[in-house]
Amino acid sequence: MTDTTRARPSRRRFLAGAAATGAIASTGFVPTRFAIGGQAPVKVGILLPYSGTYASLGEAITNGMKMRIEQAGGTLGGRPVEYIAIDSEASPPQAPRHTKKLVIKDQVDFLVGPVHSGVALAMAQVVAGRDKPIMIIPNAGANALTRGQCARNIFRASFSNWQTCYPCGQVMADDGHKTVVTMTWKYAAGNEIMAAGTELFKEFGGAVIKDIRVPFPDVEFQAHLSEIAALKPDAVLAFFSGGGAIKFVKDYAAAGLKDSIPLYGPGFLTEGLTEGQGAAAEGIKTTLHYARTLDTPVNRMFLEAYKKAYNKEADVFAVQGFDTGSLLLQAIDATEGDTGADASPAMIEALSAAEVPDSPRGPWRMSEAHNPIMDIYLRQVEGGVNKILGVASRDLEDPATGCKLDT
């Protein structure tokens, strides 16, 4: 945010001053959203999965976000933080009800969520265009949310689905493959990630011989793996995440495909999961905006702090949660703690120009469509870890096709 905004007398200061002079008593004005002295908690609504195949993602995001806020003193704009969390169960049909509860009944200042693209699209229907809350998406990559359905009060701290696998096509072509079968869950994230991953592959002359789609969150892969064995493509491009990705990678190896048909995908397939996948993950090449093995002081410090706080290894989802915390801090610092509806434009302006130089993934900045512009790494599992082979795409920005913001 600009210095001009920082210097502006804040609503909080105004109210504190008014109280001191007795103005509140004499006018009868009672601040409902803002306690005197700025001690009313900032309400952060959270809609993330805490059960089902994406449960570990929701937990890591929550941990990362809280850790970032704790590192900044445990407050937002000098005010205590009240987290109101709901288990999304990664279920799009439930999302409107949960979102309305947080937005209308709880009147949260910020809304953080979700993981699942379908849940995100449903949440956006409720939230888009409101003055409050400001929504920060800590994972869900649904392309539309920062393309045709972008909104002035919705920001992403994660990625668009397109970004995570756009470089995959070139990687497969460079490895000499001419045919590919895609396999994923049948919903927005799966379809969009596979479309992105095959875009360049086709441009380089490759052919997609079959698209296999499994209902979300099913993990019965056997019949599909037998079909792949019969089709004999040069490579398989797949997206699964969380518990489903552990099972898919293990089943793929158990079906005897690992050594004959190499597996590619976005890094969600293996990031933070290699311990559970064991030898089955060895050799898998993926692209992603993070790898635990990123050898930078910021990432090393992050991994150490996370381990100390939660006695767990951090992963890409913890990073996205951590960066969500950074965005919350930047937004509220711009208004010195004011989260009233009239403070929204200043927070939105701050987030629109946000830079996150201290992210464990490497520095990134917000695009005009409210999505990270960042490096995408090429990684390969070697010795049980996702080793970084290089930067697959530097400063990758989603095309943001059709995004028109009214600010």
Ligand code: BEZ
């Ligand atoms: C999604 O639904 O957008 C998603 C879920 C898990 C990992 C990546 C993307």
